Amino acid sequence: MKLNKDIRIKTDRLLLQPVEEWYVDDINTYFTSEITRYMPFNPEGDRNDILKFVEDSKRSLSDNTDLVMVVIDSKKNFLGCCGIHNITEESVELGLWLKKSAQGIGLGTEIIKALIEFLENNFTFKYILYPVDQNNTASRKIPEKLGFRIYKI
Template identity: 25%
Template sequence: MFVYNIDEDLSLKLINYQDAEAIFDLTNRSRNYLREWLPWIDYVTKLEDTMNYIKECLTGFAEQKTMITAIVFKREIIGVSGYNEINWSNRTAHIGYWLGEGYQGKGLVTKVVWALTDYAFRELRLNKVDIRAAEGNHKSRAIPERLGFVEEGSIRQAEWLYDHYVDHIVYGMLVDEWGEIITR
C-alpha cells in the first residue's frame, strides 16, 4: 500500500476501505463547512456512500488513472488529497484536496500539495501538475499561489455548486519550473 511520510506528524496513505468510517465521520462533522465549495457533500449521507467513493478511488488507482490518499496528521485522518486524474499520454496530473473543519491554517495542505507535486515529478516522471479552484475559494487558491504555481486562466461556469455555477481558476506547474523552485 502507498504511504508517503511528509514529516513526523503528516503523511499520505492510499485511501482504503478501513478508512471509510473515519472519512465519513469527518465529512459529517465538517458538512456545513465543506458544503461551501464541494458539490458532492449532499450526496454523502451514509457510510455506504463513502464506501462507494473508496471503491471508485481504488478502481482508479488499479487502472492507473487516479491516486487518492487520506491525509493523516498525528495518526488521525483529517482530509483527502491526491491526483484526481492522471493522464499518462500527456504526462499530467490534476491535484485535488479537502480538509475537515478545524484543521486549516496550519500549513498542512501546503505541505501535502508540495509533496504530491514533488512525487509527480520525481517518481511518476510527469511533465505538468495542475490545480483548479473556484474563483471565490481564496483559501484553496492560496495553496498553488504559495507554492509558485502559475495562474493559467479560468474556466467559466466550470462547476455547478448546488444553486449556481462557479468559475474555476487553473494553476499549473511544469517539471522544469519545479526544479527551479526546489533549488532556490
C-alpha cells in the first residue's frame, strides 16, 4: 500500500489521521517529561523541535516507511500521537503516547488494535514489534492484552 496524507482510521471513540502542522502546539503542550518518562526522548518545550518532528513525519509518510498520526476524539480534541514505524516486509513497529488526561481509560488498546487491523488489511509483513519499557507497567498491559510476547529485553 502507498501511504498518503488522506488516510483515516476510525475506532468507536477516535479518529487517527496523519500529523499536520496545525497540531504542533498541542503536541508541544502535552508531550511532557512526565509523558516521556519511559521513552528515549527528552522534550524541552521547543516548538521548533515539534515542527521538525512533523516535517520528518510527513517525509517518512511520502517515503512509505512510517505513518505518524494524531489521535482525536469525537469532539475534535487532541489526545496524543501514534504511529506505524519502520515498515518493511519483515516487520513493522507500533508506537503510542497519550496526554495524561487520556490515559487509563482503554484508549491505548483501542488505538493499537486499530493500527493492527489497518496493517493486516493493507500490508504484508512477518511480525509486529511494540517496544515498551519493562518498567512502564501501564503501557505493558496493552501488548499483553493483545497477545504479544516478549521478544527481547
